[in-house]
Amino acid sequence: MSETRFVEYGAKWTALLYGPLFAVAGYLVELATGATHTVAWVLVGLGLAAITAPWIQARRRFLTVRVTTTELVQGRESLPLKEIAEVDDVGAPTGARVLGGGWSAPRKYDELPIRLDDDSVVLAWARDVTALRAALKQS
Incomplete structure (x- = not known):
């Protein structure tokens, strides 16, 4: 578990x-x-x-955001942590895919660009992006 x-x-x-x-x-x-x-x-x-x-x-x-030892869950979408390459100093290109299935990050949520191991960038979101980044860096 x-x-x-x-x-x-x-x-x-x-x-x-x-x-x-x-x-x-x-x-x-x-x-x-x-x-x-x-x-x-x-x-x-x-x-x-x-x-x-x-x-x-x-x-x-x-709108629930959860980070476990194996995955990042944003709404109904999950992303294995082993696919995340970088969470610091990642620029968000125009048209980057938003995790969770929406067109943009939900209102009142901040965006966190994440570089994946295939060099693509996706946007994660949370109210407390600093805590989300820290949890993702633990992996």
Whole structure:
């Protein structure tokens, strides 16, 4: 089994609590001002949690970055570490392939050009590119 050196999830499951917490806050405001609509606030909390769950699952599937002792995983794509030749001072040529299957790096993610052993350059991405580079250099 390969050891995980670096992991960055696209979203955390704690985001699932935002909707119910909003509903509790709304209920408390109503409680302080008079009549309350308990069933309505329960439905609001459940509804917001229900629409948040697929969003979290999608972000975790497509935006998770993981480096193990054997591979770099970007979204649904994996790259064996033995194919990585260099991660320092690699220029990103125009039109370099982005790992993970997108046209560009996801919003709010920084790019890390990686030179492969066949001398091609691909773009990895992460929120913390410095930690990703350090994890890739351990191999």
